[in-house]
Amino acid sequence: MTDYTSEFDDIPGTRVFTAQRAKQGYQLNQFCMxxxxxxxxxxxxxDERAYLDEWPMTxxxxxxxLDRDYNAMLDLGGNIYFLAKIFATDGLSYLQAxxxxxxxxxxxxQQMMLHGGRSPEGWRSVKEGN
Amino acid sequence: xxxxxxxLTTSHIPAIGAAIDLGKTGEPYxxxxxxxYEWTKAWAAREVPDVVILVYNDHASAFTxxxxxxxxxxxxxxxxxADEGYGPRPVPVVQGHADLAAHxxxxxxxxxxxxxxxxxxxxxxxxTVPLSLVYGQPDAWPVRVIPLAVNVVQYPPPTGxxxxxxxxAIRRAVQSYGExxxxxxxxxxxxxxxxxxxxxxxxxxxxDNAFFDRLISDxxxxxxxxxxEYVREAGSEGIELVMQLIMRGAMGxxxxxxxxxxxxxxxxxxxxxxxxRPADS
Numbered sequence: 095m096t097d098y099t100s101e102f103d104d105i106p107g108t109r110v111f112t113a114q115r116a117k118q119g120y121q122l123n124q125f126c127m128x129x130x131x132x133x134x135x136x137x138x139x140x141d142e143r144a145y146l147d148e149w150p151m152t153x154x155x156x157x158x159x160l161d162r163d164y165n166a167m168l169d170l171g172g173n174i175y176f177l178a179k180i181f182a183t184d185g186l187s188y189l190q191a192x193x194x195x196x197x198x199x200x201x202x203x204q205q206m207m208l209h210g211g212r213s214p215e216g217w218r219s220v221k222e223g224n
Numbered sequence: 225x226x227x228x229x230x231x232l233t234t235s236h237i238p239a240i241g242a243a244i245d246l247g248k249t250g251e252p253y254x255x256x257x258x259x260x261y262e263w264t265k266a267w268a269a270r271e272v273p274d275v276v277i278l279v280y281n282d283h284a285s286a287f288t289x290x291x292x293x294x295x296x297x298x299x300x301x302x303x304x305x306a307d308e309g310y311g312p313r314p315v316p317v318v319q320g321h322a323d324l325a326a327h328x329x330x331x332x333x334x335x336x337x338x339x340x341x342x343x344x345x346x347x348x349x350x351x352t353v354p355l356s357l358v359y360g361q362p363d364a365w366p367v368r369v370i371p372l373a374v375n376v377v378q379y380p381p382p383t384g385x386x387x388x389x390x391x392x393a394i395r396r397a398v399q400s401y402g403e404x405x406x407x408x409x410x411x412x413x414x415x416x417x418x419x420x421x422x423x424x425x426x427x428x429x430x431x432d433n434a435f436f437d438r439l440i441s442d443x444x445x446x447x448x449x450x451x452x453e454y455v456r457e458a459g460s461e462g463i464e465l466v467m468q469l470i471m472r473g474a475m476g477x478x479x480x481x482x483x484x485x486x487x488x489x490x491x492x493x494x495x496x497x498x499x500x501r502p503a504d505s
Contacts, residue, residue, distance in 0.1 A: 098380065101452045107423030108460050112379045116289065123289040130309055165421060174419045174461075175284040175377055182309040188239065189491050192424045203425060207489040211416075211427025218456050 104220050109168040119171020125149045125159070126176035135183045164195045226324070226401040228409060229273060229505045230482075231475045232264070233439075233468045233498045234357055236280060236412045238349040239491040241313055244356050257495055260485035261357050264499055267483070268358045272366050273406040275321045277328075277394060278351055279372045279470045280412045283308070285348035292378050293340035295390065297332070298347075298371035299325040306346035315352050315361075321368040324401055328370065331397035337390055347371055354412045357497075367408075376413065376464045380451060384466045388447035391473020398474075411471030413464025415486070416457070417493035426459040427494045433486060435465060436498055440481050443472045461493075478503035 102110040109115070116123075125146065128134045138145040146156040158166035159180065167177055174192075181191035193203035206212060218224045240257070243249055249258045285306040287293070301322050305312040332339050351371055359366055375381055382390075391409070398407050415432040418424050435458075438446040447469050454463045472479070483499040 098451075102379075102455060105423070105452075105455050105460075107421045108418065108455065109421055110379050110455060110460055111377065116292070116378050120289050123284075127284065127288050130307065168420055173284075173377060176289065178284065179309050187491070188419065192419050192492055195420060196422050196424050206425055207427075207492065210429065210488050211492075211494065212418075212423065212425040214426065214428045214431070214457065217423050217426060 106217050106220050111173040115171045116173070117171070119155075119173065121149055121151045122155045122159075122167065122170060122172050123176035125151060126172070126179040129179040129183050138183065162194070164191065168195075226398045226403060226405040226407055227505065228395060228398055228474055228502060229406045230271060230408045231410065231471045231479070231500045231502070232358070232408065233411045233414070233471055233496065234354050235414055235490060235493060235495045235497070236350045236353040237490045237493050237495065238283075238308070238353065241349045241353040241356060244361065245314055257487050257490055260487055260495070260497065263483050263485075264358055264497065265360060267499060273408040275324055275368045275370060275405055275407045277370045277372060277407060277409045277474070278354065278412065279374060279410060279467045280350035280354070281376045281464060281467065282373050283348055283350060283377070286346050286373070292375050293373070294375050294382050295337065296340040296342050296345070296373040297325060297329055298345050298369075298373070299329060299341050300343050300345060303345050303347045303351075303369070303371060305352055306348040308348050313349065313352050315356060316364045318347055318351070318355070318365060318369045318371070321370055324403075324405065325370045327401050328394065328397045331400060332390070332393055335393045335396065337393055342371070342373070345371060345373070350412060354410055372470070374467050374470070376466065379463075381463055381466060383451070384447040384449055384469050387466045387469040388443060388473040391470040391475075394470070394474045395476060409471045409474040411468035413467045414458070414462060415465065415494040415496035416459050416462045418459030419461050419492055421460075423459070425492060427488055428457055428459070429486065429488060429494060431457040432494055432496055436484060436486075436496065439468055439472050439498070440479060440500065443469065475500060475502040476504055
């Protein structure tokens with residue numbers, strides 16, 4: 095790991111989509127892109143496990159998709175703009191899907207956004223604690 | 225000779241496009257946001273350029289995990305609205321300007337910017353939402369558009385400094401084009417936002433407004449800000465702000481600020497919008 099990428103680990107609650115993560119998540123993100131086609135969305139919805147098994151993804155990646163555990167998908171190399179194809183298939187908006195990563199329920203998350211969003215205070219640096 | 229006569233920046237949030245397409249712009253949630261673009265719509269109706277060079281980023285629509293070009297220039301005659309998984313937006317096909325694009329390609333590459341050239345490119349909300357915000361819902365867009373797609377999804381994106389220099393090179397390229405055209409340059413994306421992880425929902429209005437101030441009056445130093453500062457102060461997706469430096473570079477050393485608007489929230493994002501005029505225009 096280079097200084098460039100390791101520096102990002104100091105940002106709390108964040109997985110920056112680096113070239114390394116892009117390689118790790120390549121098949122997961124390719125699966126997501128396949129959901130751009132309506133016929134693939136239908137096949138996925140009919141039998142998620144069977145559809146996922148057509149892709150050379152890791153078992154952990156497949157399980158994270160089945161669980162709709164977006165933080166786990168990020169850890170395994172997913173990127174939000176690819177993962178958006180999954181929550182679009184589920185009929186969720188960005189706001190709804192993104193809220194699931196924060197541990198807040200959708201109403202509380204929406205209220206936070208309406209009141210100016212998440213304050214930067216305490217979310218800048220693990221090391222500095224600010 | 226072609227001339228750059230204005231620049232603007234705007235957020236390009238997909239939910240804005242959905243609100244326009246579904247007729248929700250008058251709803252209480254959306255009304256203040258769209259009200260902030262009324263000045264611009266009136267200005268844009270008066271000052272219609274021949275061509276807009278529209279800097280934006282693709283969001284896993286045209287570019288898959290297979291190809292990640294840092295700077296991709298749209299050189300085709302037209303660009304269709306992309307199907308992002310909900311069907312294409314009901315907006316006009318975007319008409320390009322292939323001759324100016326070919327000139328830009330030649331000039332930029334000989335100026336040592338190694339552009340990727342796109343002869344087929346579907347354009348997603350990153351490009352069509354700004355057009356809708358500025359021009360509303362016409363049957364055909366009133367301008368030709370040259371898309372310039374920038375990778376800000378996979379890190380590292382280009383540095384702010386590289387973006388600023390590319391903007392300066394675009395200015396030289398436009399000014400060396402023989403035909404008498406007027407050109408606007410739009411830098412879209414931002415402001416602060418983060419769409420991932422427990423930190424999602426991050427908004428930093430103090431940083432955003434300081435960014436605009438520096439974009440106007442101190443772009444050369446703003447361009448030196450490293451990526452880590454964007455992530456720390458504007459969120460992981462706030463890195464889109466580097467694209468605004470391409471617009472700024474294209475304006476020349478001095479600009480006049482014509483209009484500014486800032487609003488929270490648009491979905492998960494801080495909405496920011498600037499209109500500027502280069503001092504020599």
